[in-house]
Amino acid sequence: MTTKAQSLDLHKYTSTVCTALVGKTAEELDRELDIILPKEPDVLEWRADHLETLADTGRLLKAADSIRKRAGKLPIIFTIRSVHEGGETIDIDEEAKVEVLQQIAASGSVSALDYEWSNNRERVTGVQNACRKHGIKCILSYHNFQETPSREEMIRMLKEMAEQKPDYGKLAVMPQNNTDVLQLLDVTEEITSSLEMPIITMAMGPLGGITRLAGWQYGSVLTFAVGSSSSAPGQIPIDLVRRVEQALK
Numbered sequence: 001m002t003t004k005a006q007s008l009d010l011h012k013y014t015s016t017v018c019t020a021l022v023g024k025t026a027e028e029l030d031r032e033l034d035i036i037l038p039k040e041p042d043v044l045e046w047r048a049d050h051l052e053t054l055a056d057t058g059r060l061l062k063a064a065d066s067i068r069k070r071a072g073k074l075p076i077i078f079t080i081r082s083v084h085e086g087g088e089t090i091d092i093d094e095e096a097k098v099e100v101l102q103q104i105a106a107s108g109s110v111s112a113l114d115y116e117w118s119n120n121r122e123r124v125t126g127v128q129n130a131c132r133k134h135g136i137k138c139i140l141s142y143h144n145f146q147e148t149p150s151r152e153e154m155i156r157m158l159k160e161m162a163e164q165k166p167d168y169g170k171l172a173v174m175p176q177n178n179t180d181v182l183q184l185l186d187v188t189e190e191i192t193s194s195l196e197m198p199i200i201t202m203a204m205g206p207l208g209g210i211t212r213l214a215g216w217q218y219g220s221v222l223t224f225a226v227g228s229s230s231s232a233p234g235q236i237p238i239d240l241v242r243r244v245e246q247a248l249k
């Protein structure tokens with residue numbers, strides 16, 4: 001009987017599909033799992049910023065345990081996305097958030113924590129240390145819902161992230177035109193071939209669809225698709241992502 005969540009092991013040039021859980025309550029999360037699990041994603045992301053209350057740690061840990069049991073062999077990424085990077089309003093401050101992340105890491109119920117690169121270094125290091133201590137992975141992430149930073153800026157950010165030595169670096173940007181989308185793919189390919197840190201990248205919104213369907217061919221190690229509800233603009237239903245993967249292979 002497994003008592004710990006599965007390890008999150010992602011590989012370059014392989015299509016791996018993650019589906020987010022965005023339930024507000026334990027009951028809603030359960031209903032989402034009923035819909036998502038038969039669709040067989042490779043990874044689950046629990047977007048806990050959607051929960052009605054994060055302040056009640058006991059309830060949170062109980063929900064985490066029950067998701068872990070239902071997830072079986074699926075790795076679980078635990079994320080509390082901040083409002084300024086596209087998340088929901090939550091009832092705890094940043095310091096308490098880091099404590100919640102540390103407790104979740106210690107619980108053994110999740111496979112990875114996602115934490116935003118824009119947070120201060122001390123907090124980022126605190127989250128990374130918790131991941132290391134409890135043998136789970138750490139994803140450092142950056143989201144821009146307004147625009148796509150320049151090519152140089154995206155490369156600079158990913159290189160800086162890599163210096164912090166997370167297990168994965170993530171970049172989600174909003175393209176304004178096709179050139180932005182091509183630049184995101186170009187940066188993905190360049191960083192994949194030049195840095196050790198595996199990266200997860202996507203261009204959001206309707207223009208970015210190609211990055212969600214074929215980003216793995218440029219080196220992005222994970223794509224986010226809709227299982228039950230979408231967690232970001234432009235996500236594509238999981239069955240369609242799988243069909244395109246088959247066509248491209």
Ligand SMILES: O=C1C[C@@](O)(C(=O)O)C[C@@H](O)[C@@H]1O
Binds near residue numbers: 047079143172204233
């Ligand atoms: O970072 C990401 C990527 C994402 O924003 C997307 O665009 O698919 C969806 C989020 O749930 C996840 O945490």
